[in-house]
Amino acid sequence: MEHIKKIRLIASQAQTINNYKNRKMKLLLCCANIYFNKQYLTQNLIPTYAKIKVANTSTAAKLTQRKTQILRIKDEIRFLYKKKLQLNKQLYNSHLTAANVWGPAWDTIAEVTHNNINKHMDIKYQSIHKKINNLQQKNEKNHNHKPRI
Secondary structure (H helix, E strand, C coil), rough: CHHHHHHHHHHHHHHHHHHHHHHHHHHHHHHHHHHHHHHHCCCCCCCCCHHCCCCCCCHHHHHHHHHHHHHHHHHHHHHHHHHHHHHHHHHHHHHHHHHHHHHHHHHHEEEEEEEEHHHHHHHHHHHHHHHHHHHHHHHHHHCCCCCCC
């Protein structure tokens, strides 16, 4: 009977670590998405999720289309900042809970968890840079017109 109680205690301790790890990962992914969208704005690129089609091809329609696409990206950034704030609060609470459960061992556990998460985030940022570079190259191909004679 005591053996079962020990397993439950260990499972609850593992649950606190997993909660912390998952929330930290979500927070860092949210930050990566904010970075991703800001890069698009600074480089005047439009990601595929923000493309909006307008039937008319007049200059006013093109201007409106461009502004709505930029507005869509800015709205996404606003949403991600709100999400980041919420995730920060959850992460703070789960950090305190895990620190109370694990005591002095929590520092070592948190360090190992951070190292594992950083490996995943390096891969994520590499894919983000690859997406941005691909879209830049695609955008340059579309803008390379032959001069009129």
